[in-house]
Amino acid sequence: MTSGQQSAGRGRRRYEPDRRQRLIAVTLDVIAEHGVAGTTHRRVAAAADVPLGSVTYHFASLEHLLTSAFTHLAETAAAAFDAQMAAIEPGTDARGKVVEALLADLADNQRSAVLAYELYAAAARNPQLRLITQAWMDSTRRSLQRHFDPDTAETLDALIEGLLLHATLSTRPVDPGKIRASVRRLVPRDVADDR
Amino acid sequence: MTSGQQSAGRGRRRYEPDRRQRLIAVTLDVIAEHGVAGTTHRRVAAAADVPLGSVTYHFASLEHLLTSAFTHLAETAAAAFDAQMAAIEPGTDARGKVVEALLADLADNQRSAVLAYELYAAAARNPQLRLITQAWMDSTRRSLQRHFDPDTAETLDALIEGLLLHATLSTRPVDPGKIRASVRRLVPRDVADDR
DNA sequence: ACAATGTTTGTACGATCGTACGCATGGGTT
DNA sequence: AACCCATGCGTACGATCGTACAAACATTGT
Known part of the structure; x- marks a missing residue:
């Protein structure tokens, strides 16, 4: 009757200075596996191997937890994409690198x-989260503007999003050649670093 | 202590031959407002003004309810889009009509x-639902192939999806001119009904 | 060393959930 | 008319949820 709340910790008290940050990362894992609908305080606590009370201490409400996790996701993804775009050396084919990043x-x-x-x-239903997606999209566009003019960047951004979406939801294997052809079709000549 | 389960019905038994279909429609309303995470038997029942037992009778499980609703959504949307594409008379600018449909x-x-x-x-997490999105995407592509060659249809499909996504998630007003320009850019010459 | 402070942890409570089930009812079939 | 069974309806049960809270503890600053 000792009520096993966590498994590994054996009830031992642990000191963990940045548990909060780890909880955010674990929350993203839980969302990826169970969706927002299946994300609960208890599931996150179990996945992180911490007691329930620890999650509710660091995040006052479930909405707060989700918002924090999604914010981290957007910032991390935006930074990673910008790093990829920044790593493209001037003079090389930016279109090809973009396609590579997409395929990766x-x-x-x-x-x-x-x-x-x-x-x-x-x-789409929560204005606060809308700000996060807005900032993410803006960042992506700015990253693309490292190599493409603003109009091209905006359209290319949309095309990439659509290609990625369809590829993710398709059960058929993706043809890299078709993706490359689509991008080349939208961006005929490789625009130099005129920006 | 009469336990008010529904409000309007006043406990009166009602005869409703296609309640099942109505429940599906109401479920989509509930999903749109509360998300899958907030969709429950009871909320659907309340929104449709029927007792809880009626929802569980027509749909054995919650997953069954959601799957039925999403199937209906995909089929309806696919049919509507195909009707729009079919209504485009040969010789007219198909690109413009596509943009119009998107803006609508x-x-x-x-x-x-x-x-x-x-x-x-x-x-993205449920294989059964993946079949639904797969069929929807295939249908959309076939509709576009009424006016564009297969490769163009596929790329255009992705571009439309991305443009719609970004427009939906953006807090800034959408510029129809930019959307039109994007589509024209991907489909330079209007391909005749060569298909 | 010791108080102060922020974390950690276990537990509790009321609400809501999915689902099961038994009875009522009335339209369709014979 | 009599029956039947699909449908309508109310209620109950165990599980799980979000949240609150009090006591135990570790670290930090003095």
């Missing part, structure tokens, strides 16, 4: 895509 | 977009 995203276990769509669905 | 979708209260993203998020 797909090669992942779709975790990032699943998380993004959970965020999109939630943001 | 946006003019709606975003209900359809919200529902679609809820479906996408759920489908």
Whole structure:
């Protein structure tokens, strides 16, 4: 009757200075696996191997937890994409690198895509989350503007989003050649670093 | 202590041959407002003004209810889009009509977009729902192939999806001119009904 | 060393959930 | 008319949820 709340910890008290940050990361794992609908304080606590009270201490409400997790997701993803774009050396084919980045995203276990769509669905109904997606989209566009003019960046951004979405939701294997052709079609000549 | 389960019905037994179909429609309303996470038997029952038992009778499980609703959504949307594409008379500018359809979708209260993203998020984790989105995407592509060659249809489909997504999640007003320009850019010459 | 302060942890409570089930009822079939 | 069974309806049960809270503890500053 000792009520096993966590498993590994054996009831031992643990000191963990940045547990809060780890809880955010674990929350994203839980969302990816169970969706926002299946994300609860208790499931996050179990996945992080901490007591329930620890989650409710760091995040006053469930909405606060979800918002924090999604914010972290957007900031991390935006920073990663910008780093990829920044790493493209002037003079090389930016279009090709963009396609490579897109395909690499797909090669992942779709975790990032699943998380993004959970965020999109939630943001479509929650103004606060809308701010997060807005900032993410703006950041992505700015990253693309490192190599493309503003109009091209905006359209290319939309095309990439659509290609990624369809690829993620398709059960058929993705043809990298078609993706490359689509991007080349939208951006005929490689625009130099005129920006 | 009469336990008010529904409000309007006043406990009166009602005869309603296609209540099942109505429940599906109401379920989509509930999903649009509260998300999959907030969709419960009881909320659907309340929104449809029927007793809880009626919902569980027509749909054995909550998953069954959600699947039925999403299937209806996909089929309805696919049929509506195909009807729009079929209505385009040969010789007219198909690109412009596609843009018009897209903008009309946006003019709606975003209900359809919200529902679609809820479906996408759920489908990214549920193989059965994936079949629904797959069929929807295939249908959309076939509709576009009424006026564009297969490769163009596929790319255009992705671009439309991305434009719609970004427009839905943006807090800034949408510029129809930019959308038109994006589509024209991807489909330079209007391809005749060569298909 | 010791108080102060922020974390950690276990537990409790009321609300809500999915689901099951038994009885009532009335339209369709014979 | 008599029956039947699909449908309508109310209620109950165990599980799980979000949240609150008080006591135990570790670290930090003095």
